[in-house]
Each structure stands twice: as C-alpha cells, then as structure tokens.
Amino acid sequence: MPELADTTVDPANWTCPAPLRDQPLVVMGHGGGGALSAELMEQIFAPAYGNPTLAALADSAVLELGGARLAFSTDAYVVRPLFFPGGSLGDLAVNGTVNDLAMSGARPAYLSAAFVLEEGVELTVVERIARTMGTAAEAAGVVVATGDTKVVESGHGDGVYVTTAGVGLVPEGVDIRPQRARPGDAVIVSGPIGLHGVAIMSVREGLEFGVEIASDTAPLADLVAAMLAVTPDVHVLRDPTRGGLAASLNEIARASGTGVRLRERAIPVPDAVANACGFLGLDPLYVANEGRLVAFVPPSAAEEVLAAMRAHPQGTGATLIGECVAEHPGMVVVATGLGGTRVVDLPLGEQLPRIC
Amino acid sequence: MKYIDEFNDPDLARRLLDEISATATRPWALMEVCGGQTHSIIRHGIDQLLPEQVELIHGPGCPVCVTPLEVIDKALEIAARPGVIFCSFGDMLRVPGTDRDLFRVKGEGGDVRVVYSPLDALELARRNPDREVVFFAIGFETTAPANAMAVHQARRLSLTNFSLLVSHVRVPPAIEAIMTAPACRVQGFLAAGHVCSVMGTAEYPELAERFRVPLVVTGFEPLDILEGIRRAVRQLERGEHRVENAYERAVRADGNPAAVRMIEEVFEVTDRNWRGIGLIPLSGWRLTEAFRAYDAEHRFDVTDIRTEEPAECRAGEVLQGLIKPTECAAFGTTCTPRTPLGATMVSSEGACAAYYLYRRMNGPTAQAGQAPREEMNPVA
Numbered sequence: 001m002p003e004l005a006d007t008t009v010d011p012a013n014w015t016c017p018a019p020l021r022d023q024p025l026v027v028m029g030h031g032g033g034g035a036l037s038a039e040l041m042e043q044i045f046a047p048a049y050g051n052p053t054l055a056a057l058a059d060s061a062v063l064e065l066g067g068a069r070l071a072f073s074t075d076a077y078v079v080r081p082l083f084f085p086g087g088s089l090g091d092l093a094v095n096g097t098v099n100d101l102a103m104s105g106a107r108p109a110y111l112s113a114a115f116v117l118e119e120g121v122e123l124t125v126v127e128r129i130a131r132t133m134g135t136a137a138e139a140a141g142v143v144v145a146t147g148d149t150k151v152v153e154s155g156h157g158d159g160v161y162v163t164t165a166g167v168g169l170v171p172e173g174v175d176i177r178p179q180r181a182r183p184g185d186a187v188i189v190s191g192p193i194g195l196h197g198v199a200i201m202s203v204r205e206g207l208e209f210g211v212e213i214a215s216d217t218a219p220l221a222d223l224v225a226a227m228l229a230v231t232p233d234v235h236v237l238r239d240p241t242r243g244g245l246a247a248s249l250n251e252i253a254r255a256s257g258t259g260v261r262l263r264e265r266a267i268p269v270p271d272a273v274a275n276a277c278g279f280l281g282l283d284p285l286y287v288a289n290e291g292r293l294v295a296f297v298p299p300s301a302a303e304e305v306l307a308a309m310r311a312h313p314q315g316t317g318a319t320l321i322g323e324c325v326a327e328h329p330g331m332v333v334v335a336t337g338l339g340g341t342r343v344v345d346l347p348l349g350e351q352l353p354r355i356c
Numbered sequence: 357m358k359y360i361d362e363f364n365d366p367d368l369a370r371r372l373l374d375e376i377s378a379t380a381t382r383p384w385a386l387m388e389v390c391g392g393q394t395h396s397i398i399r400h401g402i403d404q405l406l407p408e409q410v411e412l413i414h415g416p417g418c419p420v421c422v423t424p425l426e427v428i429d430k431a432l433e434i435a436a437r438p439g440v441i442f443c444s445f446g447d448m449l450r451v452p453g454t455d456r457d458l459f460r461v462k463g464e465g466g467d468v469r470v471v472y473s474p475l476d477a478l479e480l481a482r483r484n485p486d487r488e489v490v491f492f493a494i495g496f497e498t499t500a501p502a503n504a505m506a507v508h509q510a511r512r513l514s515l516t517n518f519s520l521l522v523s524h525v526r527v528p529p530a531i532e533a534i535m536t537a538p539a540c541r542v543q544g545f546l547a548a549g550h551v552c553s554v555m556g557t558a559e560y561p562e563l564a565e566r567f568r569v570p571l572v573v574t575g576f577e578p579l580d581i582l583e584g585i586r587r588a589v590r591q592l593e594r595g596e597h598r599v600e601n602a603y604e605r606a607v608r609a610d611g612n613p614a615a616v617r618m619i620e621e622v623f624e625v626t627d628r629n630w631r632g633i634g635l636i637p638l639s640g641w642r643l644t645e646a647f648r649a650y651d652a653e654h655r656f657d658v659t660d661i662r663t664e665e666p667a668e669c670r671a672g673e674v675l676q677g678l679i680k681p682t683e684c685a686a687f688g689t690t691c692t693p694r695t696p697l698g699a700t701m702v703s704s705e706g707a708c709a710a711y712y713l714y715r716r717m718n719g720p721t722a723q724a725g726q727a728p729r730e731e732m733n734p735v736a
Contacts, residue, residue: 025463205472338369338578340401
C-alpha cells in the first residue's frame with residue numbers, strides 16, 4: 001500500500017482544462033463543418049478574396065450572368081472507405097454538388113470533375129468511381145461536361161480525391177438564402193437524419209450496430225423543384241452535411257438574426273442511428289447527412305409544401321420539426337421530450353466519441 | 357425504442373416531478389457525481405423542471421476534466437515520439453496540456469489514433485510489432501476493468517510493444533474529499549450507476565453513515581435520474597441517510613466480481629492528483645509491480661515530468677453551489693465558452709456554460725450578429 005498523502009483538498013480551486021483554440025496548424029476539426037471551419041473561412045479565405053457574393057455564405061453562389069441567374073458551387077470529396085453501404089465517393093461527388101446548387105433553388109445542369117489519384121491505386125477502383133459518377137449524374141439530370149486528372153506520388157494522397165463544381169439556373173422569382181429566414185417560418189426536414197454519418201463510421205471504424213445502416217446519399221434538385229412548384233417563396237434551404245442539422249440551423253440563425261426552436265420529439269432519428277449515437281456518446285443532431293434538406297417555409301405554405309415533399313420519393317419522411325422565432329436571435333433551442341429546453345450550439349469541429 | 361423510450365416517458369416523468377415537489381418541504385442540495393448524469397440532466401432539461409427547493413450540484417465525475425495536467429503533458433511527450441502509435445478515447449484529444457493538445461501532436465505528424473476500446477489498441481500492437489503502441493488509460497472505475505484486461509492480455513500474448521499510460525481515479529475518496537471540504541453544502545448524492553455496476557455498493561454505507569448523507573445509486577436515463585432524486589429527497593425529508601439502489605437493472609450489491617478481480621490483479625490503489633482539485637489520498641489506481649513493464653511512464657522515461665497548473669477561476673465554488681456563475685467577475689467577460697477559465701464553462705453540461713447560453717437567450721445582450729459560435733464540447 002502506498003503512503004498516505006497528507007494533503008487537504010480545496011474544492012474551492014477546482015478548475016477544468018479548456019480546449020486550445022489558437023492552433024498554428026491545421027487540425028482535422030478545420031474540415032468538420034463547425035466553428036473551426038467557420039474560423040478558417042472568416043479569418044483566412046474571406047480576407048484573401050472576400051466579396052459580397054462569397055459573404056452570403058450560401059451552399060452555392062447565385063450570379064447574374066448574361067441576363068441569367070446562375071447558381072455556382074464547388075466541393076472537394078475525401079472519404080474513407082471509397083465505397084460504403086448505400087453509396088460511394090462517386091455518388092457523393094455528384095450528389096453533393098447537385099444538392100449545393102439545389103439549395104439555391106437552382107436546376108443543376110453541368111458539372112466538372114477533377115480527380116487527384118495516388119500512385120499505385122488500382123485502375124479498376126478509378127473506373128468504378130467514374131461509373132458511379134456517371135450513373136449518379138444521369139439520375140440527377142446533370143452532365144459532367146469537363147474534368148481534370150492529377151497524380152500524386154505514393155504516400156501523398158489517400159487513394160482518390162474528387163472535386164466537382166457545378167452550375168445551374170435559378171428560376172425567376174426564386175430567392176433562397178440563409179438571410180431570408182423569418183420569425184414564424186416552419187422548419188421542415190426532408191427525412192430521417194444521421195444515416196450517412198453513422199454508415200461511414202460503422203464501416204470506417206469496424207463498428208457493428210446490429211443492423212446495416214446505409215448512407216442516405218441522393219440528389220435533391222427534383223424534390224426542391226416539387227417544393228417550388230407549390231410556392232416560389234421558400235425562404236431557406238440547406239443540406240445538413242458536415243456538422244449535421246445542428247450546424248446548418250446555427251448558420252441560418254446567425255445569418256438571419258432569428259432564433260430557431262425545435263421540438264426534440266418531432267425530429268426523425270431512426271432507431272439504428274439513435275442506438276449507435278447512444279453507444280458512442282454522439283448527438284444525432286451533429287451527425288452528417290448527404291440526402292436530406294432542411295427548409296424554412298412561410299407558415300401559410302407549410303402544409304402544402306410538406307404534402308408535396310411527402311409525395312416525392314426523396315421526401316416521404318418530411319417532417320415539421322420546429323419554427324423560426326424572434327426570441328433568442330442567432331440561437332437554436334430544442335424543447336426536450338420531458339418539457340425542458342436546451343441550446344443546440346455550433347459544434348467546434350468533428351464530434352468525438354466520449355469516454356463514458 | 358425499446359429500453360430507451362421507456363426511460364424517457366413524459367407522463368411518468370411528470371408524475372415523478374409532482375411527487376418530488378410534494379415531498380420537498382424545504383431546500384435540499386444534491387450532487388450528481390458523474391459527468392454522464394450531468395450530461396443527461398442538461399440534455400433533457402431536468403434541472404429546469406425540478407421544483408425550486410431541489411438544487412442539483414454538478415460533481416467532479418468528468419474523467420477528461422480531472423486527468424492531471426502533468427499526465428496530459430506526459431501523453432503529449434510520448435505521442436510525439438517516432439515509432440509510437442498513441443491510442444486514446446476521442447474526447448481526450450482536445451484536452452490541452454501546458455502548450456498543446458493531442459490534435460496538435462497529430463497535426464505535427466504524431467501517430468495519434470482514436471480507439472473505442474483498449475482491446476483495439478492491443479490489436480494494433482499485435483499487428484505492428486515494430487511499433488510501440490500506448491493506450492491512454494484514464495477514467496473512473498467504469499473503464500478500469502477493460503484497461504486491466506488489455507494489459508493482462510498483452511502479457512498472455514507475450515506482446516512487448518504495448519503499454520498503458522495510467523491515470524485512473526476512484527469515486528469514494530472523491531466523495532470523502534467533497535464532504536470534508538469546509539464549505540461543503542452537499543446533502544445527498546446520486547451515486548454513479550456505471551461505477552457501482554462494476555464495484556458494487558460495499559464502499560458506500562460507511563460514507564453515508566459518517567457524513568449522514570443519502571447515497572442513491574442512479575442510472576443515466578431521465579426517469580432514472582428523477583427516481584434517484586425522488587428517493588434522495590424522501591430520505592432527507594425523513595431524516596434518513598442510507599444507501600439505496602435505484603438502478604437495480606444494472607447494479608448488484610457485489611458489483612461485477614470478475615471485473616473487480618481483473619482490476620485487483622493489475623492495479624493497486626495509489627494517491628492521485630485530480631486536475632483542478634489537487635491530490636486526493638488513495639483516490640487512484642496504478643499498475644502493480646508485476647505489471648510495471650507495461651507502464652508507459654517508465655517505458656518512455658517520463659516519470660519526471662512535473663507541471664504547475666494555474667488556478668484562476670471560481671469553478672470550484674460554483675460546483676459546490678457557493679456562488680452562482682453570474683457572481684463571478686470573469687463570467688461572460690474574460691470567461692466565455694470560447695475562452696473558458698474552468699470546468700463549468702468548458703462543457704455543455706457545465707453550470708457556467710448553461711447560464712451563459714440561457715442568459716443570452718433571454719437577456720438584453722442577445723442580439724442578432726452576436727449569435728453563439730463558441731464551442732460547447734461535451735467532454736465528460
């Protein structure tokens with residue numbers, strides 16, 4: 001038995017470690033879609049080439065060009081493994097950019113595709129990804145019109161990276177951006193959340209949750225068109241990818257200066273996602289999605305938009321999860337099932353599994 | 357959902373809340389020991405639903421928060437060495453040492469990996485015989501058995517490239533430290549269900565008797581916590597101070613004897629520093645002499661690293677319920693979730709963080725453009 005220490009504990013001096021924020025190096029959290037990603041944008045990219053279009057911080061930029069209103073977006077796709085339940089890197093690279101365009105209300109038309117290949121990757125893998133991109137493009141009604149390929153030395157990449165950019169036309173009378181959220185707006189999510197993030201985690205980390213969980217990756221432009229057919233006055237659309245529903249709603253609340261109030265019990269979380277998150281100590285609100293959108297719609301149109309969404313294959317699980325409010329501007333608050341409330345804040349970077 | 361919805365039923369919760377309200381005739385201060393309980397309380401808004409007479413004080417049961425600064429510095433030193441694969445539970449990566457954290461070491465080229473079990477780290481050691489694999493073995497009695505099992509297995513498999521950086525802490529000495537603090541105002545405890553599922557309740561009757569406090573073993577779902585509060589308040593109102601098990605589906609009086617045997621084979625009790633609290637006698641475990649070969653501190657010769665921790669915030673007083681967060685001069689000025697000084701502002705379950713968010717939610721300072729972008733990192 002070790003010696004007893006003769007020390008009096010003084011709980012009056014209890015403190016706890018604070019996370020370091022002023023990182024001189026890039027850390028994984030800078031790509032997590034949370035506060036660190038936002039800092040990268042605000043402190044490095046915006047000062048370097050900032051302009052009013054960029055400052056809108058929408059999923060895609062809306063540009064006036066030759067009398068037309070173009071939506072324009074680009075995204076880089078890095079995912080391990082390259083193929084996962086419900087999809088692949090190729091599906092993500094097409095659907096992700098198609099969805100970013102759709103979140104401006106645009107009809108996506110053309111994509112570019114740039115590949116960064118690591119020396120030593122099997123050509124059959126590249127072919128498989130290209131084929132899934134072709135299939136996904138056809139399903140989304142877009143044309144991959146241009147591209148590029150670079151190869152980096154072995155050990156300097158992670159197999160295959162793909163970057164896609166896309167353009168689409170925004171219909172007349174449609175003005176969809178985060179700043180347009182208004183108190184009273186109905187907040188609607190198009191279906192169950194968290195499936196993509198948990199599917200990737202289960203294959204990447206070799207975790208088994210009893211049932212196979214497939215990614216929800218899907219193109220959403222058609223669903224958006226169905227919603228706009230009901231009313232062109234959809235205020236905000238966002239696809240809650242990295243950072244999940246929590247990050248998207250916080251960004252909208254901040255951009256519009258309104259509050260968001262959610263009803264926890266209404267948020268569609270599949271049992272398998274809830275169980276996996278419970279096991280890992282994660283919150284489904286922060287888990288990534290790839291085939292879902294969140295919409296802010298004027299209350300007068302909410303029922304009709306919901307009905308139109310539910311009639312569409314990508315929106316059968318559409319649910320009213322809350323509303324936009326004038327109180328607590330810039331904040332997202334959830335009413336818990338028991339009747340309490342809690343704040344849902346912007347995540348720092350990626351969620352980390354808890355020790356207990 | 358089976359086994360989750362049942363413990364989340366709003367009607368049953370309302371009935372328990374009504375009963376707590378009807379029972380509590382005067383103010384009572386209860387401490388939930390475990391960070392997991394705190395997390396559940398905040399997540400479900402239980403603290404807002406309780407009657408005013410019943411105050412919850414958040415306990416020190418956050419393994420990430422209480423891991424001493426010098427152990428973090430040792431981890432950083434080992435993780436930065438070439439040839440090392442440093443494995444940790446995810447939430448330890450963000451905890452700062454003196455001047456960096458494990459994320460930074462990873463960004464600088466260190467091989468730092470998140471694992472979900474120490475046995476995953478053991479498997480890495482088996483597959484990488486030319487590398488040194490170190491597992492960061494922190495936590496309370498809950499994580500100790502699996503960590504003990506990992507080192508036991510390493511010896512059985514004759515793996516010589518696996519070691520543990522151990523910083524285990526034990527709950528009963530912490531309860532004793534809390535109750536003997538001069539300004540303590542805790543009148544009852546919700547004991548941590550997971551800890552008791554391993555260790556049983558044998559250590560608690562003596563504490564309940566000596567300090568005349570009810571100790572109710574409590575689970576982590578909302579109804580578990582409300583039932584724990586109901587029983588603790590009932591005891592207090594009756595002038596009783598017993599150990600009660602309100603988590604019978606998981607906790608037996610003798611705990612999990614196989615897990616306890618595994619702990620006793622590998623670990624021995626030692627004094628342990630708690631970050632932000634100080635040294636609590638006999639409050640930790642370390643590897644026994646027989647397993648010293650698996651002790652990363654010795655293997656990497658970092659036993660001499662000593663660190664002085666700055667203490668400049670009043671989180672301890674908040675934790676004891678001596679002051680409200682808003683009574684601290686630093687609250688909302690130098691201390692925010694973005695630049696926290698202490699435990700209670702760091703994590704989403706912290707009292708200061710909750711006050712900070714709710715004050716802004718309801719108060720005049722809540723303005724457009726000043727929306728929160730601070731981290732609310734659930735570390736415990």
